[in-house]
Amino acid sequence: MYIRLNVTFINLIMRKTLLTFILFITAVGMNAASKIDKIDPSFWYVGMKNPELQLMVYGKNISSCDVSVNYPGVHLSSIVKLESPNYLLVYLTLDKDVKAGNIELTFTQGNKKEIKYYELKTRAKKGAERIGFDSSDVLYMLMPDRFANGNAANDNDKALSPSTVDRKDPNARHGGDLAGIEKHLDYFNELGITALWFTPVLENSMTGGSYHGYATTNYYNVDPRFGTNNEYKNLIDKAHNKGLKIVMDMIFNHCGSEHPWLKDMPSHDWFNSPDYEKNFVQTNFKLTPHVDPYSSDYDFKTMNDGWFVRSMPDLNQRNPHVLRYLIQNSFWWIEFAGIDGIRMDTYPYADFDGMAKWMKEINEEYPNFNVVGESWVTEPAYTAYWQKDSKLAAPRNSNLKTVMDFSFYDKINQAKNEESTEDWKGLNRIYNNFVYDYLYPNPLSVMAFLDNHDTNRFLEDGNDIAELKQAVTLLLTIPRIPQLYYGTEIMMNGRKNVSDGYVRKDFPGGWAGDAQNAFTREGRTPIQNEIFDYISKLLHWRKDNAVISEGTMKHFIPQNGIYVYVRSFEGKAAMVILNGTNKEQVLPIKHYNEVLNNATTGKDIISEKNIDLTKDITLNPKQSMIIEL
Structure with a gap:
């Protein structure tokens, strides 16, 4: 009796233990089950020349899913499971005549299924109908955070860093936004410019100077402190109605350190120098290895693969999945928002072949669109190397239509301080700059500027109106695409001797309660009105003037x-x-x-x-x- 009771007791214990174990395993399995958090891009368009569509699916353990597609004209090409289990790349092929609608995507994990409907939209315009900026335009570059605050309700956001504004700190967020720009569209028409270039507007949740936007943390969302995606699109529509083009600032070279990709790397080669925590490699900021016939592999790799700064992880465009993501992102913003051009930041720091492939696809899909790339070297031969069809780069071809004339910027800022008539000083420097235009395949597709957000303002600490007038006269009459920096028309000055914030001051009148409102004639000083009128006269004369x-x-x-x-x-x-x-x-x-x-x-x-x-x-x-x- 005693033995039988113990056996019964043991059997009971074993059954309870087994049941607990089964329940535990079931719970673990449920916890490990996939859950789709989001898909990039959130929708796509029919009728694109490239039939391939990459969907980047985010979700806990999503890589354990199988995927099937049910939609006429859409085919599953491949599924790529990355090293992190929390990403899944789904590649689809879209037939040329596929119709707009909702693709049924089924994600299967064991006996569990989740169905997602992915929207294909009709394009608003054909690719050839997207007309970019050119030498008939004058770009006005502004920083949304420093231009005007049209919606104080979006100034602070606890979900993003920094969460509050502080206009007393030149390196903090000040609260400018898309609503503030929209409020002043008539100001741009009065001035006479034809295109607006905003510094990046995408989400930038970063400590420190995140106001500038150059450390993206979400490639598909406008930063909520600037506005929403739809507000960005509506602003562009209203700008178009007033004859203004919009150029979007993008960064393919790097993202921000708060981007989910860095916190959970999709794969070890998603970034350059992925072991950054143990062995951080910063770029040497020397762009010459691209063209230097004697360059060492060490110098080239440091330049190309080193991070810009610790807060800006260097993306690896040699990884085909990274490159496809970035290419699609640029196409998506063209289609969704209707932008008229792209300014690509830190262009030579990214992989040459990857960027050339992107530009080739842009030119094929949007033959009349335009992209300008930043290449900060002050030698014309270097800049010309990067322009589309340059013989200097042959047999390679960047396919980049427009480059930035840092040589002109350098020469005009030296000449302004020189009264000498010696043949290598003063305006002789400008003459010598144009002597080398034979190096460019298309000099009319080179962007010239006096200053921008990364340089001292042209006036620095001074107010020499005659010097500024002459520089603007040059800028607006040479064979270039001119770019003006916001506030030049009211003689804003500043040096970077302390920080970048001192050349990125708030435009007076952009905030409620400002002591001065320089958006109005009454709010400007006599000397500000004099330079405003001068620049405005030249801009209106230049508009639709084929001679220039x-x-x-x-x-x-x-x-x-x-x-x-x-x-x-x-x-x-x-x-x-x-x-x-x-x-x-x-x-x-x-x-x-x-x-x-x-x-x-x-x-x-x-x-x-x-x-x-x-x-x-x-x-x-x-x-x-x-x-x-």
């Missing part, structure tokens, strides 16, 4: 500090005369007979006076003239 946007150029070696060049197109011409000295000068008109074409008079569009071209012209110190012949 399409014309050829002939220039003369500066004499006595005077630089003269002529822009010509279909029988029309404009003669630009710049006195780069601080003293009165006389221009001997006979030296320029070859470009006058027997004209005896012309009209200076700046002074609106008729000019007698049969006599020498007396120029005031730092005077600029634009004479229509």
Whole structure:
């Protein structure tokens, strides 16, 4: 009896233990079951030339799922399971004639199924109908956080870092947003610019100076402190209605350290230098290894694979899945928001071949679109290397239509401090810059600027209105795509001697309660109105002026500090005369007979006076003239 009772007791214990174990395993299995958190991109478009669609699926243990597709004209190409179990890449192929609708995606894990409906939308325009910016445009670059605050309700966000604004701190968020830009669209029309370039607007949840936007933490969401995706799209629609184009700032080289990818790396080669915690490698910021015939592998790898800074992890565009994600992201913003161009940050720091592939696909899908790449080296030969069809890079081809003229920026900022008439100083520097235009496949598709968010402002700590007028006259009449930095039209100044925040000050009048409102004539000082009127006059004259946007150029070696060049197109011409000295000068008109074409008079569009071209012209110190012949 005693033994039988113990056996019964043991059997009972064993059955309870087994049941507990089964319940435990079931609970573990349920906890380990996949759950889809999101899919990037959240929707796509039919009718694209490239039939491939990558879906990046996020979710706990999602990689253990099998996937099936049920939709006419959509086929499952492949499923890629990455090293992290929390990502799954689903590659689909879309037939050319596939219709808009909802794709049924079934995710199966054991006997569990989850169905997701993925939307395919109809495109608003064909790819060739997307018209980018060009030399007929003038871009106005602004930082949304520092331009105007149109919606104070979105200033603070506890879910993002930093969570509050502080306008007293030049490196904190100040609260500017998309609503503030939208509020001032008429201001841009009054000024006369034709395109707006915003620094990045995507989510940037970072400690420190996240206001600038260059450390993206979500590639498909506008930062809530700027607005929503729909508000961004609506702003672009309203800008288009007022004749303004919008250029989107993107960064393929790196993301932000708070991006989910860094916290949970999809694969060991998703980033360059993935062992950053033990062996951090920062880029050497030397872009020359791309073109240097003697460059060491060590220098090239450090430049190309090193991180920009610790808070900006370096993405590996050699990984085909990373590259496809980024390419699709740019297409998505073109289709969804209707942007008119892209400015690509830190262009040469990313993989050459990957970026060339992206640009090739952009040009094929959107042949009339435009992308400008930042390549911060002040030698024209270096910049020309990066332009599409450059013989300097052959047999490689970047496919990048527009490059930034850091040489012009460098030369104009040296010339402004020089009164010498020596042949390598002052306006001679500008002349020498254009001598090398033979290196560019297309000089008209080079972007010139006086300053931007990464440099000292052109005026630095000063207020030399004559110098600024002459620099703007140059910028708006040379064979380039001009870019103005916000506030130049009201003589905003500043140096980076303390931090970048001092060249990224708030535009006065953009916030309720500002002591000055420079958006209005009444709110500007007399000298601010003088420079505003000057720039506005040139901008409106330049608009739809083929002589400047399409014309050829002939220039003369500066004499006595005077630089003269002529822009010509279909029988029309404009003669630009710049006195780069601080003293009165006389221009001997006979030296320029070859470009006058027997004209005896012309009209200076700046002074609106008729000019007698049969006599020498007396120029005031730092005077600029634009004479229509």
